[in-house]
Amino acid sequence: MIMPLGGDLDSRIRTAGMAWLRQRCTPENPVIRRGELLDFKFEGRAFPLIDNQLGIRKPQGMTAALSILTTYTSDGARAPYEDAVGDDGLLRYKFQGNPQHYTNVGLRVAFEHKVPLMWFFGIKQGLYLPFFPVWIVAIEAEQSQVAVALDEAQRHLLTEGPVSLIERRYSERITRQRLHQPVFRQRVIQAYESSCAMCHLRHRALLDAAHIIPDRDARGVPAISNGLALCKIHHAAYDQNILGIRPDYVIEVREDILEEVDGPMLKHGLQAMHDLSLTLPRRRADRPDHDLLEERYERFRSAV
Structure with missing residues (x-):
């Protein structure tokens, strides 16, 4: 009983x-x-x-x-x-x-x-x-x-x-939505000390955990080494291949975007990122995986 x-x-x-x-x-x-x-x-x-x-x-x-x-x-x-x-x-x-x-x-x-x-x-x-x-x-x-x-x-x-x-x-x-994605997001944001790896924005509400290899891909595992803490505009730009990241952690902006003339957001938010280096996590194990970055960079180059 x-x-x-x-x-x-x-x-x-x-x-x-x-x-x-x-x-x-x-x-x-x-x-x-x-x-x-x-x-x-x-x-x-x-x-x-x-x-x-x-x-x-x-x-x-x-x-x-x-x-x-x-x-x-x-x-x-x-x-x-x-x-x-x-x-x-x-x-x-x-x-x-x-x-x-x-x-x-x-x-x-x-x-x-x-x-x-x-x-x-x-x-x-x-x-x-x-x-x-x-x-x-x-x-x-x-x-x-x-x-x-x-x-x-x-x-x-x-x-x-x-x-x-x-x-x-x-x-x-x-x-996936209730547990895996929130855990991945928090682990990545904590590894990057609540800062965008590109522009250093520190407002957590405006930060995302971006996948290097998308989670719909078989290799898109929810690991910190397959993630980047990015503000929402740089996350969207990365997903749309407006900018890419070389395996040596250097940011590249697509050539047509560099030549475009528009307002201050384009100039300071995107074009100014060209040739800058990512800010990386302190722990080496949390840094972006070289092979995954290379694979994603080739996709960016193919889209240019």
Whole structure:
């Protein structure tokens, strides 16, 4: 027999945590530091939203898990718990250690009672992008994992029989738009210290994470080394082959654009970028991949 959760107390804790995150994580600054999550207070008392050591937070006195956390790893490194997208387009979150550990049991209870959780996704050491509410919608014991829904549409996907091709593609699109794209954007912008790699504009709301090789391409992986932090005008110009980037990180402006006569935006915003060098991330591993830049530069040259 399933014992009831802490009723009103459980609901108040979840509601308070998510309300605080909505206020704290704005479109201008959607990320949050580990220390802030550990310092959260509920009704005047310390009540961390994440576990200090484990990836699953199942507070004492609560039956169900409150949050899950994905640790940040550099591109190419394997995460301690490797989460993936299933054939149904839903994300998976791995159990941690013994399936009977109290934290994993907490995930099962969250599934049984259909309670919402918070998911903190690492984008840099000690820095997280929160997703909430999310729901555990399936327990896959043989794979030691659970399926996680990011919204109401995904939440009911597995309750109505086998997933059709149309449903799977729709679910994959939700996962890409709701999690993969925001995580990629924040990782790239953090690597470039919230500054356009071309013009140094520092307004986060006006910055994009531009792909070197587009994400529709098989090689267009959501890795920092396949990304550039660009302001919206330079992102659009890069996508339209108005300007290109050589493998030695030097910017080229298309010849016909250099010869064009127009207003100050053309002169200072585009033509002035010609022959300038990109501002690169401090970490060498985060810098644009040479081979990807070369491939994209050849596409730019072919379009000239």
